[in-house]
Amino acid sequence: MESGQNSSEPDLLIHELTENWEKDLEQIQAYIETFDHTEVFIVSENSDPQVLIHALRVDGVKEFLPAPLDEAAINQALDRFLERQGKKQQKTTGHLGQIISLISSKGGVGTTTIAVNLADSLKRKPNGFTVALMDMNMVFGDIPMFLNISPKHHWGDITRNIDRLDEFYLSNVLTRTAGGLDVLASPGYLEKQANLPTPQVIITLLELMKKKYDYIVIDLGQSMNDSALQIIKMSNRVEIVTIQTLPCLSNASRVIKSLLENGYTDQANLYLILNRYIKKGIVNLQTVEQGLNQKISLLIPNDYSTTMSAINSGQTLQESAPKSSIARCYNDYADSLLPEGTEKRKKKGWFF
Ligand SMILES: Nc1ncnc2c1ncn2[C@@H]1O[C@H](COP(=O)(O)OP(=O)(O)OP(=O)(O)O)[C@@H](O)[C@H]1O
Ligand SMILES: [Mg+2]
Incomplete structure (x- = not known):
C-alpha cells in the first residue's frame, strides 16, 4: 500500500465489461476519482477497437484482457502489475x-x-x-x-x-x-x-x-x-x-x-x-x-x-x-x- 492510500482501497480492481460497456466505463471512472491509487484491469468479451480505445482512456486502466482469458496473458499482466507496485513502494519508502x-x-x-x-x-x-x-x-x-x-x-x-x-x-x-x-x-x-x-x-x-x-x-x-x-x-x-x-x-x-x-x-x-x-x-x-x-x-x-x-x-x-x-x-x-x-x-x- 502506498502512503496516502486509504487502507480499504484495493491495489487492483478487475472489472468485466457487460454489453452496456459505456456505462461500466463511466462507473469505473467514478470509482477511480475516489480511489485513485487503485489500478484497473478490464476483462471484455467485446474486443472491438472502439471498446478498447474507450477503456484505455479511463484513468487507472492498465490492462485490457480479452475474454475468454488466456492464462499466459493474465500472468504477464500480473507480473507487470507487481513490478509497478514494487517501484511505487520504492518511491514512497525511499x-x-x-x-x-x-x-x-x-x-x-x-x-x-x-x-x-x-x-x-x-x-x-x-x-x-x-x-x-x-x-x-x-x-x-x-x-x-x-x-x-x-x-x-x-x-x-x-x-x-x-x-x-x-x-x-x-x-x-x-x-x-x-x-x-x-x-x-x-x-x-x-x-x-x-x-x-x-x-x-x-x-x-x-x-x-x-x-x-x-x-x-x-x-x-x-x-x-x-x-x-x-x-x-x-x-x-x-x-x-x-x-x-x-x-x-x-x-x-x-x-x-x-x-x-x-x-x-x-x-x-x-x-x-x-x-x-x-x-x-x-x-x-x-x-x-x-x-x-x-x-x-x-x-x-x-x-x-x-x-x-x-x-x-x-x-x-x-x-x-x-x-x-x-x-x-x-x-x-x-x-x-x-x-x-x-x-x-x-x-x-x-x-x-
Ligand atoms: N578469502 C579468504 N581467504 C582465506 N581465508 C578466508 C577467506 N575468507 C574467510 N577466510 C577464513 O575462513 C575461516 C572461516 O571463516 P568464516 O567464519 O567466515 O566462515 P563460515 O563459513 O561463516 O564458517 P561457519 O561454518 O563456522 O559459520 C576464517 O578463519 C577466515 O579467516
Ligand atoms: Mg559463519
Whole structure:
C-alpha cells in the first residue's frame, strides 16, 4: 500500500465489461476519482477497437484482457502489475529493500566473513545507504565477534514480540555498529522452539525491514529449515558460497539443484561465490562452472592472514586492511550491487 492510500482501497480492481460497456466505463471512472491509487484491469468479451480505445482512456486502466482469458496473458499482466507496485513502494519508502542471502556449501567456507564485509562495504559507499546484517546461525552465530559488538537483543526478542514489531521496536532490537551497520544477532545458545523465527515471523520482519533498509544482508550459514527457505524465497540475490574442494563443490551442486528444482529461487537470482580462490587450485574455474552448471559471479582471493587478523581484531577488512586486494575485491563486489546509474569505481577483474 502506498502512503496516502486509504487502507480499504484495493491495489487492483478487475472489472468485466457487460454489453452496456459505456456505462461500466463511466462507473469505473467514478470509482477511480475516489480511489485513485487503485489500478484497473478490464476483462471484455467485446474486443472491438472502439471498446478498447474507450477503456484505455479511463484513468487507472492498465490492462485490457480479452475474454475468454488466456492464462499466459493474465500472468504477464500480473507480473507487470507487481513490478509497478514494487517501484511505487520504492518511491514512497525511499529505500531499495534489497535482500541478499548468503548460503554456505559447507562449514567454514567463509560465509560470515563475506556477509560482514559485504554489508560493511555497502555501508561505506558515499550514497548513505541503510544496511542491516542478519544472523541466521541460531546457536553458532559469530557476527558480534567479527564486529566487536555486544548485542543486548537478538532474534528471540523479535519472535516473542512479533505482535509488537514496528519500526521503533525493530530499531531497539538491532545493534548499531560504530560503522553504522544494524545487526540482528542470533541468540547464540539453544533457544526454545517457541523463540525461533517461523516463516510467518520472517515474512513480517523482512517486509518491515525492506521499508527501512536499502540492503539486508543475511548470513544463512548452512540453515535450510522452513524459515531459511522463506528468506531464500524473499531474496533478490541468493548467493551460494563455495571453495575449490570437491566436498564443497558437491554440496554446492546439491544446494543449487534443490533450490531451483523446488522453486525456492530461480536462475536469475542465484549467484555462485568462489571464496579463497587460488589460481593454481586443484579444481579450475571451468571445471567448477561445468560441474555445477552455474556461472561463477565472484571470485574472492585466498588471503588467510588478512581475513584472520581482521576477525581477531573485531574489524572489517576495509578497517583493518583497506589497501589489500581482498578489501578492494569487497569494495568492487559492493559496487556491483549498486542500483543502475550509480557511479562505480573501475572493476578489478574479479567478476564474470
Ligand atoms: N578469502 C579468504 N581467504 C582465506 N581465508 C578466508 C577467506 N575468507 C574467510 N577466510 C577464513 O575462513 C575461516 C572461516 O571463516 P568464516 O567464519 O567466515 O566462515 P563460515 O563459513 O561463516 O564458517 P561457519 O561454518 O563456522 O559459520 C576464517 O578463519 C577466515 O579467516
Ligand atoms: Mg559463519
